[in-house]
Amino acid sequence: MTSTSPSGSPAPRDSANARSRKIVLGVAGGVAAYKACHIVRGFTERGHSVRVVPTESALNFVGAATFEALSGQHVSTGVFDRVHEVQHVRVGQEADLVVIAPATADLMARLAAGRADDLLTATCLVASCPVVVAPAMHTEMWNHRATRANVATLRDRGVTVLEPAHGRLTGPDTGAGRLPDPEQIVALSLLRLAGRDLPQDLSGRRVLITAGGTRESIDPVRYLGNHSSGRQGFALAEVAAQRGAEVTLIAGATDELPIPCGAEVIRISSARELAKEIDCRAADQDIIIMAAAVADYRPTVTAPAKLKKTSESAPTGIELTENPDILAGLIAARREGRVPEDTVIVGFAAETGDDSGSVLDHAIRKIRRKGCDLLMCNDVGSGKVFGRSRNRGWLITPDGSVVEVPDGTKLEVASLLLDSVVQITAER
Ligand code: PMT
Numbered sequence: 001m002t003s004t005s006p007s008g009s010p011a012p013r014d015s016a017n018a019r020s021r022k023i024v025l026g027v028a029g030g031v032a033a034y035k036a037c038h039i040v041r042g043f044t045e046r047g048h049s050v051r052v053v054p055t056e057s058a059l060n061f062v063g064a065a066t067f068e069a070l071s072g073q074h075v076s077t078g079v080f081d082r083v084h085e086v087q088h089v090r091v092g093q094e095a096d097l098v099v100i101a102p103a104t105a106d107l108m109a110r111l112a113a114g115r116a117d118d119l120l121t122a123t124c125l126v127a128s129c130p131v132v133v134a135p136a137m138h139t140e141m142w143n144h145r146a147t148r149a150n151v152a153t154l155r156d157r158g159v160t161v162l163e164p165a166h167g168r169l170t171g172p173d174t175g176a177g178r179l180p181d182p183e184q185i186v187a188l189s190l191l192r193l194a195g196r197d198l199p200q201d202l203s204g205r206r207v208l209i210t211a212g213g214t215r216e217s218i219d220p221v222r223y224l225g226n227h228s229s230g231r232q233g234f235a236l237a238e239v240a241a242q243r244g245a246e247v248t249l250i251a252g253a254t255d256e257l258p259i260p261c262g263a264e265v266i267r268i269s270s271a272r273e274l275a276k277e278i279d280c281r282a283a284d285q286d287i288i289i290m291a292a293a294v295a296d297y298r299p300t301v302t303a304p305a306k307l308k309k310t311s312e313s314a315p316t317g318i319e320l321t322e323n324p325d326i327l328a329g330l331i332a333a334r335r336e337g338r339v340p341e342d343t344v345i346v347g348f349a350a351e352t353g354d355d356s357g358s359v360l361d362h363a364i365r366k367i368r369r370k371g372c373d374l375l376m377c378n379d380v381g382s383g384k385v386f387g388r389s390r391n392r393g394w395l396i397t398p399d400g401s402v403v404e405v406p407d408g409t410k411l412e413v414a415s416l417l418l419d420s421v422v423q424i425t426a427e428r
Pocket of ligand 1: 212229291292327350387
């Protein structure tokens with residue numbers, strides 16, 4: 001895929017499904033409580049109603065007035081406030097989704113023990129809707145056997161406990177335990193609300209994912225690139241990591257996107273850099289997903305200095321050389337035993353229909369040519385897909401069977417695609 005010069009990526013348009021839902025946002029007492037304000041905004045801006053239920057200690061970090069102003073709803077922490085409304089029952093019964101962010105180690109222990117000693121824990125006992133918990137704490141607390149046991153208990157009961165991000169913690173230290181970006185929490189919670197769970201079915205699997213577009217330099221200033229924003233590849237990495245996988249994400253040029261929680265991110269620029277990074281890692285992977293938009297061609301020569309627009313030296317054309325087909329190279333490496341034979345290899349096809357066939361015709365020809373185990377075909381004509389927060393398309397297997405992927409957020413598409421990958425893995 002090659003197109004001359006990038007244009008500004010289109011701004012993402014988010015969840016078109018405008019049905020307003022009732023969301024309870026629980027906030028526990030950690031420094032990350034300030035991020036809950038952005039989470040309230042994330043939900044309300046998508047048209048949902050948010051009832052904030054903080055713990056008493058959360059109010060040491062953010063005042064009730066802030067949550068009331070942002071949500072437009074009354075805020076209370078205890079079961080003895082507005083007793084006549086029987087809040088501890090009503091709030092949970094009416095909720096379509098409960099999200100707790102941040103969740104401290106103490107709050108998770110209380111949830112796991114089935115306590116109901118404040119409005120938030122009582123609400124969780126009453127709620128029959130999906131519950132999403134986003135933990136935030138120091139790495140030692142996150143790794144403690146007591147916390148691990150509580151997380152396992154909650155997951156066992158159907159609660160979605162998100163993996164925390166890695167990064168700067170409250171003090172000078174860094175590690176696992178940071179609250180994910182508010183946008184990630186909102187998007188993953190809405191994925192759960194859309195009926196897509198995050199089972200731990202990729203636990204222990206090593207997954208390599210590519211994302212974004214490559215840039216092929218013409219000179220130190222200009223390049224050949226494409227419109228990929230990296231959103232679909234990052235969504236795959238996010239969902240795979242939340243499903244327990246050890247994820248390596250090789251990213252080319254992308255929009256500014258939050259790092260998927262727990263993923264190792266390697267930045268590349270050109271197709272040949274991407275090929276080199278994949279070469280080093282492919283032999284150790286259980287699953288490889290090529291969502292990057294890789295340039296098929298690069299300028300044969302990269303000028304060492306900026307090409308000048310003077311009449312004597314004006315460039316008359318750009319001679320191109322074909323880039324390696326990385327996906328085809330992976331299939332060959334697997335055939336020759338340099339990549340394990342049970343590694344699942346998934347390709348993407350960014351297609352447009354033309355006189356020689358429909359989008360789907362081209363994609364079916366592509367999977368036959370490339371020989372991968374699964375191909376996600378997206379119709380990228382007329383401004384669809386690139387840079388958007390939604391996608392749709394078809395999943396195609398080598399025997400030519402086609403499953404439609406309905407319109408959904410890129411997280412929803414990622415979730416469906418990974419279901420198919422898990423099924424292929426199970427059949428091996
Ligand atoms: O990033 P977004 O804005 O979210 O948009 C998502 C997307 C449209 C970029 C993504 O979903 C997508 O379709 N990615 C693949 C785009 C592409 O390069 O398609 P292709 O038909 O040119 O290539 C087919 C497959 O071969 C791809 O898996 C590609 O990674 C791989 N390839 C292509 C060329 C090459 N030299 N080496 C390769 O490995």
